[in-house]
Amino acid sequence: MRYELYYWAEIQGRGEFVRLALEEAGADYVDVARLAESEGGGDDAVVRMMDAQQVANPAFAPPYLRAGRLVIGQTANILLFLGDRHKLAPSAESGRLWTHQLQLTIADLVQEVHDTHHPIASALYYEDQKPEARRRAEDFLENRAPKYLGYFDGILVQNGDGRYLIGRRTTYADLSLFQIVEGLRYAFPKAMKRLERRFKRVSQLHDFIGEKPRIRAYLESTRRIPFNQMGIFRRYAELDRKR
Amino acid sequence: MRYELYYWAEIQGRGEFVRLALEEAGADYVDVARLAESEGGGDDAVVRMMDAQQVANPAFAPPYLRAGRLVIGQTANILLFLGDRHKLAPSAESGRLWTHQLQLTIADLVQEVHDTHHPIASALYYEDQKPEARRRAEDFLENRAPKYLGYFDGILVQNGDGRYLIGRRTTYADLSLFQIVEGLRYAFPKAMKRLERRFKRVSQLHDFIGEKPRIRAYLESTRRIPFNQMGIFRRYAELDRKR
Numbered sequence: 039m040r041y042e043l044y045y046w047a048e049i050q051g052r053g054e055f056v057r058l059a060l061e062e063a064g065a066d067y068v069d070v071a072r073l074a075e076s077e078g079g080g081d082d083a084v085v086r087m088m089d090a091q092q093v094a095n096p097a098f099a100p101p102y103l104r105a106g107r108l109v110i111g112q113t114a115n116i117l118l119f120l121g122d123r124h125k126l127a128p129s130a131e132s133g134r135l136w137t138h139q140l141q142l143t144i145a146d147l148v149q150e151v152h153d154t155h156h157p158i159a160s161a162l163y164y165e166d167q168k169p170e171a172r173r174r175a176e177d178f179l180e181n182r183a184p185k186y187l188g189y190f191d192g193i194l195v196q197n198g199d200g201r202y203l204i205g206r207r208t209t210y211a212d213l214s215l216f217q218i219v220e221g222l223r224y225a226f227p228k229a230m231k232r233l234e235r236r237f238k239r240v241s242q243l244h245d246f247i248g249e250k251p252r253i254r255a256y257l258e259s260t261r262r263i264p265f266n267q268m269g270i271f272r273r274y275a276e277l278d279r280k281r
Numbered sequence: 282m283r284y285e286l287y288y289w290a291e292i293q294g295r296g297e298f299v300r301l302a303l304e305e306a307g308a309d310y311v312d313v314a315r316l317a318e319s320e321g322g323g324d325d326a327v328v329r330m331m332d333a334q335q336v337a338n339p340a341f342a343p344p345y346l347r348a349g350r351l352v353i354g355q356t357a358n359i360l361l362f363l364g365d366r367h368k369l370a371p372s373a374e375s376g377r378l379w380t381h382q383l384q385l386t387i388a389d390l391v392q393e394v395h396d397t398h399h400p401i402a403s404a405l406y407y408e409d410q411k412p413e414a415r416r417r418a419e420d421f422l423e424n425r426a427p428k429y430l431g432y433f434d435g436i437l438v439q440n441g442d443g444r445y446l447i448g449r450r451t452t453y454a455d456l457s458l459f460q461i462v463e464g465l466r467y468a469f470p471k472a473m474k475r476l477e478r479r480f481k482r483v484s485q486l487h488d489f490i491g492e493k494p495r496i497r498a499y500l501e502s503t504r505r506i507p508f509n510q511m512g513i514f515r516r517y518a519e520l521d522r523k524r
Contacts, residue, residue, distance in 0.1 A: 090432075090436070090438070090439060094439065095379050095382075095439075096435070096436075097382070098386045098389075098432050108374070108378070110378050110382065111382045111386075112381070112382045112385040112386065114357075114385060115378055115381050115382045115385055118378075118381070131351070132350075132351055135351070135353050135358055135361075135362060136338055138358050138361070139338075139340070139353065139354045139355045139358045142355040142357060142358055142388075143341045143354075143355065146392070149389075149392060153396070153400075157396075157400050157401060157413065157417070158416045158417050159416075159417070159420035159424070161420070161424055162420075167416075170400065170401065170413050170416070173401045173410075173413070174400070174401050177401060177402035177404070177405075181402070181404055186341070189333075189341050192333035192339070193333070193338075193339075196333060196337065196338075
């Protein structure tokens with residue numbers, strides 16, 4: 039069975055957490071919106087699947103994944119599903135719930151990153167909320183990012199050697215934390231340098247994941263969309279503080 | 282087995298979604314922080330459980346639920362667990378994932394409600410971010426709330442008679458949507474009157490859940506903490522717009 043991923047064609051965004059899991063699983067999938075329009079691709083394909091008039095169980099927002107007759111929405115929910123199918127999470131209930139719990143905490147962090155450039159309204163341009171973005175980003179870098187990264191660093195300490203958040207295998211939560219580091223490095227290069235010195239195990243996990251053969255091959259391929267100013271992680275120099 | 286819920290003693294907050302599920306399930310549970318300090322209660326009991334130095338698998342934030350040897354964090358994750366144990370979600374994979382998907386969408390909405398009064402920093406007072414809150418609340422009531430409520434209204438239309446989001450039984454997602462309506466009525470009474478006229482099925486679901494015997498008994502008990510200005514849903518007249 040070939041999975042169909044529905045997510046915007048031009049950005050990493052929340053879809054990237056799913057892409058990384060599919061890649062590490064070596065799963066057969068098609069990134070639908072990135073197909074030519076003549077092949078049913080383009081962002082319209084993503085929008086169509088959200089229309090309650092036409093689709094059963096429409097999602098509120100992408101990404102969603104078609105897996106045979108199932109259509110699954112919400113990033114963490116998709117990963118819960120893929121974790122079971124592809125051994126990207128422990129199969130015992132306790133480990134399965136713990137992995138999902140960490141993923142949901144990453145989802146909260148992702149939302150906070152988004153709000154550093156869109157603290158007032160996602161429908162407005164960044165330019166229409168710049169002073170607010172500057173205040174929010176300052177608080178994010180000063181308080182929130184250290185709180186989250188410190189939390190994950192502590193979990194890595196608890197679990198041993200800084201390569202796995204959970205047990206002794208790579209999970210989808212590890213892949214997602216890798217993407218958090220990638221994204222924060224892009225968005226806040228100065229602040230992130232300081233943060234990584236403080237939270238070394240998070241940095242170590244990033245490097246370990248980035249060297250895994252399938253992830254490395256993916257990152258070097260054209261399937262990996264470069265970071266840009268339309269996704270969750272955006273680089274605005276005025277939001278990045280060094281101290 | 283008696284569940285232990287760990288959540289702040291003075292607010293409904295995110296813990297309320299768990300309380301509603303425990304009540305509807307008729308589960309045996311103790312709301313730990315609400316015990317006397319001599320019985321191990323108080324907010325300190327909640328804080329202790331987040332200390333990575335002392336606790337395995339600490340949560341990033343409350344609520345968390347102790348169920349025998351399991352300690353489960355993240356509201357939606359706790360509900361996923363309770364849904365399985367107490368038939369508050371379908372047992373088939375597709376229905377189980379769909380229920381969780383809706384819950385995660387409700388979690389996103391809850392975060393947006395929180396940010397109407399704290400758009401810049403959760404650690405600052407409302408008074409320190411009032412102009413920003415006004416802008417954000419205006420966008421929330423104009424765009425975001427109708428988008429979310431319209432989405433759930435559409436799901437209720439798809440599924441039939443406005444009593445169940447999923448299938449023909451009450452799920453934890455129904456209980457959570459009930460709480461959303463309760464909270465929005467408290468926070469934005471004027472705007473919510475207008476919104477409920479527009480999204481009638483969401484309103485119907487609220488009334489149906491509120492009349493369920495166990496929920497009704499809970500709401501009338503002292504176990505239900507009244508809404509106040511410390512939770513997710515807060516009433517600031519200047520943020521509530523009528524038109």
